[in-house]
Amino acid sequence: MDWFLSVDGGGTKTALLLRRADGQEYRARSGASSIKSVGECAARQNLARGLDELWAASGAGPDSVTHGVFGMSGCDSPEDEAVYRTMIESLGWRPGRYTLCNDALPAFFAAADPPGVVLIAGTGSIAMGVDRQGRTVRAGGWGYGFSDLGSGWWLGCRALEQALLYCDGCRPYRPWLEEVARALGAPCLEQLPGTATTLDRADRVAALASVVLGGEPDPNKDAILARGAAHLAALVQAAAKKLGEQPGAPLRLVLTGGCMRSSRYAALVRQALPAGLQNALVPAGEDPAEGGIRMAKRAAARNG
Structure with missing residues (x-):
């Protein structure tokens, strides 16, 4: 479990970055995964398509990832968070192994502290x-x-x-x-x-x-x-x-x-x-997904 995942889930596209501790990385792109832009069904399909592309290229999977960060556009309320958590966990993620937040937060960490x-x-x-x-x-x-x-x-x-x-x-x-x-x-x-x-x-x-x-x-x-x-x-x-x-x-x-x-x-x-x-x-920052990787490493350090 030496991989870190960052998902930048936007209203137009989704950018995914999977990076190993030694620097090896894989990237994928898919359609919008904001439930407020394209609806729950299309958002889940696009998120799953991007993740599947990463797993196929890397041979990794959710259990191989130390921590993942899902920065999702439209994650604005407890109700939104519940929808996104159901979506993410239906794709093989366990609670405690990922952070869910609005996509603004990784964008900040991509540029500054x-x-x-x-x-x-x-x-x-x-x-x-x-x-x-x-x-x-x-x-x-x-x-x-x-x-x-x-x-x-x-x-x-x-x-x-x-x-x-x-x-x-x-x-x-x-x-x-x-x-x-x-x-x-x-x-x-x-x-x-x-x-x-x-x-x-x-x-x-x-x-x-x-x-x-x-x-x-x-x-x-x-x-x-x-x-x-x-x-x-x-x-x-x-x-x-x-x-x-x-x-x-x-x-x-x-x-x-x-x-x-x-x-x-x-x-x-x-x-x-x-x-x-x-x-x-x-x-x-050039790539908001980089901010998600920084956040994932911080979360892993906090969790020991």
């Missing part, structure tokens, strides 16, 4: 703070229909909103609206409303974020990005306030997630932060 705050802006959005004792606080990420502001889902909704308002005759034509129709596979912009009524997964809506984040500048897109950045900056400030003063150690701030790969959007978020938090910024 506590105390600090991490903002994830991917399919959804959440700001999470952690202190040196392991206490966590959070802001946002409570659900796609009413939270996750500034996220890929939120940006996608704003893009779709503008396109549908044009189709209804409430907004002037903008060339970038054609990209919304193409991204959803609509035959043309005028037929987008029919296609939109079939949308039933958050990841499909979140895919439209690329239309807002990329392409030529446009006043409407600029306004959407500015609003989204303000939402994300507010989440960071709320999480930092909840975390409180951290004497004896500087606070670290990490901005990560698919939306933060847009240098323009990330810059807008930074500009919306107060100076103290801007000065706390540290580079995001």
Whole structure:
């Protein structure tokens, strides 16, 4: 049992990393494993597919792993945790041999040590703070229909909103609206409303974020990005306030997630932060799964 496992279970994809104490490693990728993006059945199938790929390549299995960390998007409440634990344990994992947490926590540990705050802006959005004792606080990420502001889902909704308002005759034509129709596979912009009524997964809506984040500048897109950045900056400030003063150690701030790969959007978020938090910024880790490996090794050390 000299393997450590990290699972970064997101709303669009799942990244898995299996690493042995001597440094040998195997990686796998599969579809979304967030129950709030694709539902319990598809989430379990995608998680199982990724794990099976690792076991086939390495010859390992759950009983070969010293400790695993499952950082799962949408793990937001005791009810969510119960669903995820049932899912994980149905795949051969025993209680005590794994850690289940929101995917924000490994993303932080991939870049820094506590105390600090991490903002994830991917399919959804959440700001999470952690202190040196392991206490966590959070802001946002409570659900796609009413939270996750500034996220890929939120940006996608704003893009779709503008396109549908044009189709209804409430907004002037903008060339970038054609990209919304193409991204959803609509035959043309005028037929987008029919296609939109079939949308039933958050990841499909979140895919439209690329239309807002990329392409030529446009006043409407600029306004959407500015609003989204303000939402994300507010989440960071709320999480930092909840975390409180951290004497004896500087606070670290990490901005990560698919939306933060847009240098323009990330810059807008930074500009919306107060100076103290801007000065706390540290580079995001290249791979959130690395943070899960760090957490797994810490857990194994604590457990003896």
